[in-house]
Amino acid sequence: MALPSIDTGRHENTLAVIRSLRDHGPVARIDLGALNGISSATVTSITAELLQQGLIAERPPELPRPTGRGRPKTLIQLAPGAACVICVKLSINEIQLVVGDFAGQITHSEHHIVHTLTMSAANLVTLLEEKISAICGRQLEGFQRLAGICLAVQGVVSSQSGTITWSPALSFRNAPISAQLAERFHCTVLLENDANCIASLLASQPEYAHATNLVVIMLGYGIGMSVLINGVPFVGANGSAAEFGHSKYLPNGALCACGRRGCIEAYASDYALYREATQHLALPAGDSAHPSEQQMQALTQLALTGNPEASRIYAEAGQALGYGIANVLALFNPDLVIITGSGVRGFEAMQTSMHAAIDDALVTELIGATRIESCAWDRDMTCMGAIAMTLDATDAQTLLDSQTVREA
Amino acid sequence: MALPSIDTGRHENTLAVIRSLRDHGPVARIDLGALNGISSATVTSITAELLQQGLIAERPPELPRPTGRGRPKTLIQLAPGAACVICVKLSINEIQLVVGDFAGQITHSEHHIVHTLTMSAANLVTLLEEKISAICGRQLEGFQRLAGICLAVQGVVSSQSGTITWSPALSFRNAPISAQLAERFHCTVLLENDANCIASLLASQPEYAHATNLVVIMLGYGIGMSVLINGVPFVGANGSAAEFGHSKYLPNGALCACGRRGCIEAYASDYALYREATQHLALPAGDSAHPSEQQMQALTQLALTGNPEASRIYAEAGQALGYGIANVLALFNPDLVIITGSGVRGFEAMQTSMHAAIDDALVTELIGATRIESCAWDRDMTCMGAIAMTLDATDAQTLLDSQTVREA
C-alpha cells in the first residue's frame, strides 16, 4: 500500500555504494558490504538495480587472475559514461572549463582569457552559457546526461542562494548566477568557493584522510582559507566564514586591498610582498599592484638566495601568517593545517618566522598536536575538487531522476 | 529471523518523540506526528512502548476543557521520575551540584566551597564521589534511575576521553575523571566545557533558536567561548577549539595568565582590568590578582559613573574585545554573537569602543548581518544547560537499557 516514497535507508545505502566505488575504484560486492556495514545480500540487490540503470558495470575478470582459492571476486565499477559534470573555475581575467565523467576522471579541459573585471553580471552569464553550450555540443558525446555544473570562484559565495556575494575577479556584487544556468541546462548548479574545492580534494587524499578537522590556507594574489569539519566545508551564516586573509595581524597596520588595515593579507599576499619590495629593491618592471608570476618568482628568488631586504620582507610575512595561524589554532583546533596556493613558492622563506610567531603566540597546549604542512601547488586542484563535490552532490539527484524515468 | 538489532529508524523516531516532549512540554500524539514528520499510527506505537516503560504518562484532561469540536487531544508528557541526572559545576574554589529530573527541571541544588587549586586529581575524584554519593542517598528518592552525571568545567576538556586537559580551577593536568565516576555510579558520565553548556542552554531559548551558527563569549575572571554549529558545540581535534581568550589582540602586548602576551584575555578579563586599574586608581584592598566580585563591581561603578581612568581602561578592553570578535566574525561568520558571563557587568563601558573596533577592523560585507548582543548573567545557566545536554545524551542509552531489561 505504502507509496514508493523514497526510503532513506535504501537511498543512503545506494549512495554509500556509489561513493565507495568512486573513492576506491573497482570493488567486489562482498567488499562493498564490508566497507559500508551492509549485508552482501543487500549489496546484490542494490547493485542489480544500478546495473539495470546503467550507472555501474561489472569489470571483465583480469587475465593474470588474482591468486587465492575460492570463487574469484567480480569487480564492479562506475560506468564512466553514466553522467558527466562540468566545472567552471573563475579567476581574475581567466576562466577554465573542465569536464569530468561519472567516475570523477577529467575528460576535457580548456582555458579562456577574458576581462572578468570589466564584465557585467549579465555578460558573465551569457559568456558562461556560450562556453558551456559549446562544450555540450562538442565534448559530451558518449555521456548519458549532464548531471551538474559547478562554478568554483574566488571570494565569498552563497551556495544556498547561488549568488556570488563578492569576488576579486568581478567588479559587481551579489549576482545570482546558479539559477539562470540551472534553467538553461536543466541540471543541478553548484556554486563553491575555490578554497573549499581544493580542501575537499586534499581531504580525499589518503595521506590527509585522517584529518576530521582540516584547515587549508591558500596563498596567492590574495589569501583564502577553507575549514573542513568532518569532510564538509564550514561556510558560516552567509558563506563568508574562513576569511582568514582578513583576520587581523596588527590593529592599524598595513593597508589591505579590502580597504581596512592590518589584515594578514596585507602582509603575506603577493601584492603585499611586492608592494613592500618595490620600496626597497630594484625589480622587473610591470604592474606592481598585480604582480605577475614572473615578477613574484624573481622576488622569491631574491629572498631564497639570501638578499637581506627580500629575506626581511618574507620573514615579516611569515610572522603575520604565523600570528594569523595562531588564532586559527586557538579557535578551530584543527588536526592539520595545509598551506598551498601559488604563494607557496615563497613558503621556505617564511617558514622559520612563521613557526616562531606561532610559538610566541600560543602555549604548547593550544598548539596541541596540530601539524602544519605545505603542499605543492597545482592549478588544476580546484577543478578536480569541484568535480568530486559536484558528483557527490548530484548522485542523489541522479538516482531520483533515474527512478522517475523508470516509473514513467 | 533478523536479530533484534537496534533499528536506527525506530530508535531515531523514539528519540525525536522524547525530544519533542522535553522541548515543548505536553503534546498530543497527532502533534508529535506532525512535529517529527511521522504518521500518527507510528506515534501510537512508539508512545505505547514508552508508556509501558514508564518514561512518559498521559496527562489527565484539563478541567477548563479546551474549546473546539471533536475528540479532545490526549496530552502526553515525560514522566519526571523516569530518570534523573546530576550536574557538577567545577569553578575556582567552588563546586555546585544540581539534580535534574527526566523532564529537565531542577529538583535540587547545593554549593560547596573547596580549595580546588590545592587538590590532587585523586582528591578531586574522591570528593566528587562523596558528594554525589550523598545526593544519591538523600535526593534521588522517587527516581527510577540515575541516567547520567555531567561535569561542567572551565577550561579545556576532552569529552571523548573524559579527561580534563587543563582548567584554571585545578593545578593538575590531563586528569581522566569520567571513567572512575562512570564505574562508581554505573551511568553515563559527560565532561563538558562550561561555555558549551551555557551556549546549549541559550540556543534552546526561542529568542535565539533561529541561530544555526551561534557564538557565545563568556567574560569573567578569564574569557571563554563556545561555538554552536547546528546546535552542536564545536570542540575541534582535542577539545581546545574556541579558545577565544587566547586569540591575539596585539603581538607582544599585555601579559596573559597563560604566560604569553597580547591575548584578548590579557585586556578584557577581570584580572586584566583590575591589574591595569590598580596602577592608576585607589581601589578596595584585596587580592588584586584574583579580584572579588565586590572589587570588580567597585571598578565597574567607577567606569560607569565617568571616572576617566576607569573609563579609559574599559574602553581599551572593549577595543581588544572588538578586534577579537572581528576575527571571530571573519573566521566563523556566525548569525549571532552573545556576550555573557559575570563580566557583562562592565559591558556598557566597553560597548562603544568594541563596536568601533569591529567597524575599524572589518569591511561591512564581513560583518554581514551578524547580531552582537549581551545577555544578563545568571550563575545557574551552566547547570541548566548541562542538565539538558546530559538528558539528550543519555536518552539513547536509557532506551537501550530499558530494552535490555524488558528482554531479560
Add this chain to the structure above:
DNA sequence: GGTATTTATTTTAGGGCCTAAAGTAAATCA
C-alpha cells in the same frame, strides 16, 4: 582427473518498521 575445500554471489524465508485506510472513541452542534 575427480573430489574436497574455499570463497563469492544469489536466493529464500522471515522479522521490523512504516504508512494509508478503515475502524473506533469522544467530544460539540443542532
Add this chain to the structure above:
DNA sequence: TGATTTACTTTAGGCCCTAAAATAAATACC
C-alpha cells in the same frame, strides 16, 4: 438523539534488511 468533527487505534500491505541456505566458480590435494 443523531450528525459532525477531531483524535487515536487497528489492520493490511509494502519496503528493506538480514541470516541462512543454495549455488557458482575457483584452487588444492590425492
